[in-house]
Amino acid sequence: MVQLEESVLLVRKTITTAPRVALVLGSGLGGLCDVFDARVALPYAAIPGLPSATVHGHAGQLVAGRLEGVDVIAMQGRLHPYEGHSLAAVVLGVRLMLKLGATTLIVTNASGGIDPQLGPGSLLAITDHINLTGQNCLVGPNDPELGPRFSDMSAAYDPELLALASEVAGEQGVPLARGVYAGVLGPSYETPAEVRMLRVLGASAVGMSTVQEVIAARHMGASVLGISCVTNPAAGLSAVPLNHADVEATARASAEKLTNLVRGVVARLV
Numbered sequence: 001m002v003q004l005e006e007s008v009l010l011v012r013k014t015i016t017t018a019p020r021v022a023l024v025l026g027s028g029l030g031g032l033c034d035v036f037d038a039r040v041a042l043p044y045a046a047i048p049g050l051p052s053a054t055v056h057g058h059a060g061q062l063v064a065g066r067l068e069g070v071d072v073i074a075m076q077g078r079l080h081p082y083e084g085h086s087l088a089a090v091v092l093g094v095r096l097m098l099k100l101g102a103t104t105l106i107v108t109n110a111s112g113g114i115d116p117q118l119g120p121g122s123l124l125a126i127t128d129h130i131n132l133t134g135q136n137c138l139v140g141p142n143d144p145e146l147g148p149r150f151s152d153m154s155a156a157y158d159p160e161l162l163a164l165a166s167e168v169a170g171e172q173g174v175p176l177a178r179g180v181y182a183g184v185l186g187p188s189y190e191t192p193a194e195v196r197m198l199r200v201l202g203a204s205a206v207g208m209s210t211v212q213e214v215i216a217a218r219h220m221g222a223s224v225l226g227i228s229c230v231t232n233p234a235a236g237l238s239a240v241p242l243n244h245a246d247v248e249a250t251a252r253a254s255a256e257k258l259t260n261l262v263r264g265v266v267a268r269l270v
């Protein structure tokens with residue numbers, strides 16, 4: 001993976017810490033980086049193989065720093081397969097952060113709530129995912145330096161991190177639901193019939209990101225925690241048509257809750 005080695009070398013010139021925790025911050029959730037101490041940022045455009053993020057609400061930079069005394073690194077804004085990027089580009093940031101030394105990945109995203117209990121602003125700890133994108137970032141020659149050809153996904157979302165997240169949420173008085181995230185390609189939102197199908201399949205929420213990142217992280221052996229901010233009832237569950245501006249606004253409004261939760265989890269990582 002020449003591109004990866006090249007980007008690691010370049011990033012190491014600016015980011016000299018060895019982060020323990022990597023974060024991917026989704027739509028409207030990038031604000032967590034603002035509270036990092038000793039913050040160093042590097043725009044994606046400066047990193048070979050990382051196209052600049054194009055979706056509104058995604059800043060498009062790698063930000064390293066200290067959070068709760070822990071060396072962390074974050075993607076402030078992610079790349080999505082629906083933007084037309086190759087999957088190698090979509091997961092390059094995650095691979096890069098893990099190559100820099102992170103062993104835990106915390107992914108956040110915005111999603112549509114399929115479970116009617118999950119109103120806008122609800123936080124959902126992802127227990128598992130269903131990859132419905134029809135794609136997999138591990139397709140192609142396998143780099144054994146990164147991980148095995150056939151990667152185990154039976155506990156993709158680490159049960160201990162899930163337990164820790166629930167504990168921290170409980171202490172903070174923040175309701176944290178649990179459920180399965182259905183990852184779809186997008187960029188059109190789902191039809192009501194598709195949402196009914198996803199419900200039958202056992203999904204609690206649906207979104208257009210995360211699954212490839214988690215596959216790449218598990219391939220490299222990282223432990224993963226996924227927290228979704230449910231920004232809207234999924235299609236057909238409310239009379240209001242879906243739009244990205246509302247998704248972003250709701251994610252922003254819940255960002256503080258989510259930020260505090262992630263901070264609390266990072267503070268307790270041993």
Ligand code: HPA
Pocket residue numbers: 110111112113189190206207208231232233234235242247
């Ligand atoms: N569907 C897919 N992705 C999303 C949604 C949704 O309803 N809300 C936020 N991201």
